[in-house]
Amino acid sequence: MRLYRILVGAIVVFTSSANSRFPPVARIENHTHTISQKRAQAIKEAFEFAWYGYQTFAFPNDELHPINNSFSDSRNGWGATAVDALSTAILMESQDVVTTILKYIPSINFNVSKGNQPVSLFETTIRYLGGMLSGVDLLTGPYQHLTESPDDVTALKLQALSLANKMKFAFDTPTGIPANNLNFKGENYDPFQPTGLAVAGTLILEWTRLSDMVHVPDFANLTQHAENYLLLPTYKNATIQPLLGLRGTSIDLSTGDFLDTKGGWGGGDDSYYEYLIKMFVYDPAHFSDYKDEWLQAVKSSATSEISSHPYSRPDLTFLTNWNGQDAILRSSHLACFAGGNWILGGLVLGNQTLIELGQNLTDSCAEIYTATITGIGPETWSWEDEEFFDGDEFEEDRSTKENGFIITDPMYDLRPEVLESLYYAYRATGDKKYQDWSWNTFKAINTTCRTGSGYSAISNVNVTHGGNFSNFQESFMFAETFKYAWLIQAEDSKVHVAKMGEEQTWVFNTEAHPLKVRSQQAQQ
Structure with missing residues (x-):
């Protein structure tokens, strides 16, 4: 099956791979289309190229190894790339891809984890459960024409229900705070292993949507009960407290106490804060207290040393890590989602300052x-600010003085967070510079990370050609990276984050799967 379609008109190739058997990413020269439409078409074709490589050499396994055309199953062997790709394929109206995935999902046996590997409650919820729920919402909404039968949607709903029922034992702890690493074969977990803030705080959107969808309140109740421990935190060491509005990272399953006060907006903590405001978007009346907690976290972060400015580039603001007592002047690609998240809060609250x-x-x-x-951002970086600057190596390093930071981990793992925030910034401002920046970012990723039959993480963004390939194509590239790159250019998409003053009808989970908000569900 040839998914890549050459439309009428001359094709201008902006990148190609000499040894690739797959079609190059292309752009259609049709002067009746706007620049953004041409860009959106090129990104769609890149998505289909990557999908075709996965479908040919890896489907229905989890991930493609694009250099040697092999595969892996790091997400339990249930076809993570296929489920993650569904919502993006629907938005792009890539019919062949949608049809293939819809035919596959009913065949997944969520009762068995391949190789009996542990099941991550967090990753399985955001990728598999979120992907299927989003498919239901999109295919019963503006994309009904992409389904051959209502049975397709019913199958998605039943599989989502089956998966959640299988994972429910994660909440069978003394507190009801869920364990993350689950043994499906024995339906057990390590009761002495703490759970993480992002784990406990990043289930509520998907599990609440599932409850609303199947009219069974248990799923929402489980996650909302666990969330109460996060909204009203207690600490094992009561003499040490985090910054106001922030939380620690590790939580004791038996007591509900936070075991530390470390954290911030980076990995391990990030999506707890993300979901506070997104639950308010989902239902402002029911989750107003979540919004209040989010506002406190943002206010505290924006007015403390959590927000830091490099001494040589005071125009830049990065969110630091917090070690329990002091700010650590280090940030990460994962933390770059916060810009878009703060913008979303500003949009829904009508707050220009946010x-x-x-x-x-x-x-x-x-x-x-x-x-x-x-032209690609690294995994982590650090800097010196005016308070701590003492000259030495930073003063001697010309590039650091000009850029304001030093790279501490130069890899790039096909991450979406910068593209995500650029999308939200464009929705809020309409400033086309964000479209241009996003396009340049996508071109850089496409030029450097495309290899063989797909895309791969690279070892060093600051050397020519990106250093070495990891030979691993993450499923979240299909769910997030392609989607955000496409949405910012696809102004006529039927699903978007609403602009200022408009009602939010969709909310994106942390894996970028769009879900209907409650007001829209009531209208169906």
């Missing part, structure tokens, strides 16, 4: 991309 704070974070993360040889 939008501008989010723009500053977004613009700063975009600078990380422009400063490297490949």
Whole structure:
């Protein structure tokens, strides 16, 4: 099956792979289309190229190894790439891809984990459960024409229900706070292993949507009960407290106590804060207290040393890590989602200050991309601010003085967070510079990370050609990276984050799967 379709008109190839048997990413020269429409078409074709490589050499396994055309099953062997790709394929109206995935999903046996590997409650919820629920919402909404039968949607719903029922034992702890690493064969877990803030705080959107969808309140009740421990935190060491509005990272399953006060907006904590405001978007009346907690976290972060400015680039703002007592001047690609998240809060609350704070974070993360040889941002970086600057190596390093930061981990893992925040910034401002920045980011990723039959993580964004390939194509590239790159250009998409003053009808989970908000469900 040839998914890549050459339309009428001359084709201008902006990148190609000499040894690839797959069609190059292309752009259609049709002057009746706007620049953004041409870009959106090129990104769609890149998505279909990557899908075709996966379908040919890896489907229905979890991930493609694009260099040697092999595969792996790091997400339990249930076809993570296929389920993650569904919502993006629907938005792009890529019919062949949608049809293939819809035919596959009913065949998944969620009762058995391949090789009996542990099942991550967090990853399985955001990728598999979120992907299927989003498919139901999109295919019963503006994309009904992409289904051959109502049975397709019913199958998605039943599989989502089956998966959640299988994972429910994660909440059978003394507190009801869920364990993350689950043994499906014995339906047990390590009761002495703490759970993480992002784990306990990033289930509520998907499990609440499932309850609403199947009219069974148990799923929502489980996650909302666990969330109460996060909203009203207690600490094992009561004499040490985190910054106001922030939380620690590790939680004792038996007591519900936080075991530390470390954290911030980076990995391990990030999506707890993300979902506070997104639950308010989902239902403002029911989750107003979540919004209040989110506002406190943002206010505390924006007015403390959590927000830091490099001494040589005071125009930049990065969110630091917090070690329990002090800020650690280090940030990560994962934390770059915060710009978009703060902008979303500004949009739904009608607060221009929040939008501008989010723009500053977004613009700063975009600078990380422009400063490297490949035009791609690294995994982590650090800097010196005026308070701690003592000259020495930073003063001697010309590039650090010009850029404001030093790369501490130069890899790039096909991550979406900068593209995500650029999308939110464009929805809030309409400033076409964000479309241009997103396009340049996508071109850099496409030029450097495309190899063989798909895309691969790279070892070093600051050397020519990106160093070495990892030979691993993440499923979240299909769910998030392609989607956000496409949405910012696809102004006529039927699903978007609403602009200021408009009702939010969709909310994106942390894997970028769109879900209907409650007001829209009532209208169906």
